[in-house]
Every structure is written in C-alpha cells, then in structure tokens.
Amino acid sequence: MIDKKDVEYAAGLAQLKLDEEEKEKYTEQIGEILDYVDKLSELDTDDVVPTAYTVPMKNVLRKDEVQESLPREKSLANAPDEKDGQFRAPKIMSD
C-alpha cells in the first residue's frame, strides 16, 4: 500500500519532523487505515454522484457590509515578533 517514502513525503508537506521509529510506526498505521478505507472501493459507485459536502445546507451568505476590524494592537498581540505594525516572519528561504 504505502511505504516509508510516502510517509516522509507527507511529513515534509506538513512540515513535521519524524524520527526513524515514528516513520516505521506511521507507515504501518496509515497503511492499516488506507486498507480499511479501501473496503469502500468494493462498492459499485458508477451511478453515484460524488459527495462534495455531507451536511444538507447550501448558500450561507452575508451581505457585503464592512464591519469593524480588530484594533491593530490586538491583531498583533499574539505575534511572536513584530515590527512597524507588521508581523515579522523568520527567514523564508533556506540556505
């Protein structure tokens, strides 16, 4: 089903650092989950429209009206670092 490479790839996309032991463990566990879900493919779904959303609701909309924003100090209150009213993010490109 899946191998360690898939787990490493997914972990990379999610920016998770896994040690070797965890990689082995997750490869097995995710594999089991996928096997289980794979049971669904035994069903004939040729005539079934794919489900995009499971709650029977639609068109929840609001009017185009401006509401007050947060005061800027509050917006920045949780920022680990800030400068000149802006969030400061660490270096983007790795060396």
Place this chain on the structure above:
Amino acid sequence: MSTKYETVIGLEVHVQLNTESKIFCGCSTEFGKEPNENTCPVCLGLPGTLPVLNKKVVDYAIMAGLALNCEIAEYSKFDRKNYFYPDLPKAYQISQFDLPVAENGRIEIETDEGIFNIGVTRVHLEEDAGKLIHEGSIDKSKGSLVDYNRTGVPLIEIVSEPDMRTPAQAKAYLTELKMIMEYLDISDCNMEEGSLRCDANVSLRPVGQEEFGTKAELKNMNSFSAVEKGLEYEVKRQRQLLEEGGEVVQETRTWDESLNKTISMRGKEEAHDYRYFPEPDLVPLEINEAWKEEMRKEIPELPREKYKRFVSELGLPEYDAGVLTGDKDMAVFFEEVLKDYDDPKNLSNWMMGEFLRLLNENNHSPFDSGVTPLNLARMLKLIDEDVISGKIAKEVFEKMYNSGSDPETIVEEEGLKQISDEDELENIVDGIIAENSDAVEDVQNGKDRAIGFLVGQVMKETRGKANPGLVNQMLRDKLMD
C-alpha cells in the same frame, strides 16, 4: 532545413473584485491603509473562527462567467489549497478546485492579424494573500514583514485555454478581459496596484505537431507592456534553446523589468503538491436560473459588441470605435451626447481630439471635467448652425472644460459669436482688400490659393469670429466680377 516553431500561450489572470468587504469576513478591502489595520480573527486565521461567504463576490463571479460566455455551475464548492508561506496565516488558501463557479467560455479578440476566439477554461473564486516585505532580498533577508490587509480580499482567477499563438494575441486577450471587467464594474483592474495580475504558460512546438512542448510558467509581469515584453523574451529564449538542440525545462520564471529578461526561479520553490480537499467550513453554492438571470440583467453591453455596433450602426471608422469603446466612461459619455446630437463622426472627432487631449493633460476621466454630455451636444449644434466657427469652438470648449459653464453663456459673455452678417463684414473685407493688393492681383490672375490668404486675414482681423465660408464667398464676389 530548420524546424519552424509555433508559440503556445495560456494565461492565468487574477482579478481583485471591488467589493466593500472581504470575501469571508467584514473587514474593509480599502487599499492603502496602515499595515494590518484591516484584519480580524477570521482573516488572521485565528482558531475557532468561521468564514462566511460575501454574496456580492458570488454575484460578481457569475457576472464575469456570463460575460466570458461560460456555463455557470449549478453546484459549486470551495476547497483548501495547502501550502506554507507567511503570506497565508492559515497555511491554506480557500479556493475552488474541481467545481468552479464557471467553465467553458470564450472571448473574441482582435489584433493586426485578425480576429481570434480564445477559450476560457474556468473562472473560480478565491481569497487573496497578504503582502510580504523582505528585509533585503528574499534569499538573503533575515526575516520578512507581513501585512495581512490584503488577505481575504476577493479574487476571481480566469484561466484561458492555450489558444494564443503570439505575445500580441496574449496582450489583446488581457486587454479585452480588462475592458470586460471594467464594463461590468466589478474590479478596478489596476495592474500597477495589483488588482489585475497575470501569469503566463509559454511553450513552443514544431509547426504541425499536435502535442504541446514543455512549458515555462512566467510570473511577475506587472504591466501590459511587461506582459508583451516578457512573453517575447521567453519565446525567443525557448526558440534559441530548441534550435541549438537543447531542451526547455519545466519551471517557473520571473520577469525582471530592470534586466529585461526572464530569470529561472528553479530551486527557489518547493515542488507543488497542494493537497486540495473540500473546505469543511463553507457550505456549497447552488446557483439557480433565477440568480443567474438576475445577474444577466446587470451586464451592460460589452466592449466588443459596442465596438461592432459603433461601426455598423453609427458608421464610425474602426479606429474611432476602438478608441471610444476602449474606455467605458468614454463610450458612455459618447452615447450620452448622441441623445441630443446626431452626427456621430463629428462628435467622435471632438471626443478623440480636443476632449481626449484635455483629459490626458489633466489626468481626468470623461466625467471628471466641466463638460457635460448635454453641453457638448449644444456646443456642436452651435457650430453646425454657424453660430460659432470651428476654431472659436475650441476656445469655447476649453472654457466649458475648466468652468463647467454651458456654451451659450460662454459665447454670449465672451462675445464669441460668429459674424455671419454681410453688412458687419463688409468694411473689414474691403479693408483687407485695400491692404493686400498683391494677393488681390494673384486672385484676379487666377491663383485660387491667394483667396485662402485673404480669408485668413479677415479671420485674424475678427479674432476668428468671421464665418469663413461667407468671407470666402464675399471675396469671390468682390474680386472675380
């Protein structure tokens, strides 16, 4: 014999919608505020918040879809596009993946080489990202400052089919899209301010080959001329590569305006795997016929139709029709004047001449000046009825432009009425004849051009107010008997 190559271009155009509030929260979309003033828990992606879709955004997307001759989806939904970059506080962008609002459209464009139909693959909705300012260059900076004011501003992305074969066609397509959005009044379409953004996919293939060549994705073209120049450069680069036996690498390239070339971004971005999945926080959209019809009614006559009608029904030259319909306000103003005036070509001359000159000088749009459509119609009638001369009209027009007065008042107050009374002109004409015996002799010897000189003298004497046709006739009567 060397291989001939054909260029294949497809464009992805992002259009910022000019709603008052953001797509999923009530923050203002106003441009130019202090950093992070237009932010709230929703657009900052704080835990526990829920997005609620702005109805106007959907209205506008439907209008855009209809104007681009698309099929509007009966059922549409939002998806999460996941990637890590500080311009996205949630680490995903809410966009649309497999069920966009509109699909399968096309628009007609025209270049010097003819008329082309360009397919529109899809129109989908998404939220804009924030703005980053790197401390120094992106690869050397120690950190980046983030302003989330733009985060959550509504966008539509319009993806074209790979139907364009020259950079000029791509530019014409982009221009047509911009005009359509302006006519719909759903975006400011300002490339410099970023409310219209364009990425291009470019590839070459041997003429006759069905299969596409390897493409490069071109970004960072921030003006119409940059789009054309960037594409021209990229086509040349790829052709040279292929002719030398090399291969085009699939990559993202950025247009560097100062260096006048495209630069590879390879190695500077990770391979894309956006792991799209349905956005669980937003319920699906169902767009019924009634909603579609309501939006269809909001769509005015579009630039291409207007252009064709100006040519076929008003008898305007294609050039005039192109200039007038190229700017929505110009076209609207033109048609307003025509309600009170019935010589389209004469009006077009005035609009493209004096009016456009003054608008450009003052950096105005047509409705910013003191000239109202009704007053322009009245002024043109004053010329047609010989009340003022064409020359004086320019003076009257400029005064109307600056003061907002009506032409009759200006003509009256400034004493600019054309002199069409023979008795009044008699003395002046006689005086000119007496003072210019050489020219008079020339006229009598059959040199017709000398008449023009004498008419000019009378015009000068009357400061442009004499009726030139009448003066001409009077001179002929006096000198040629």
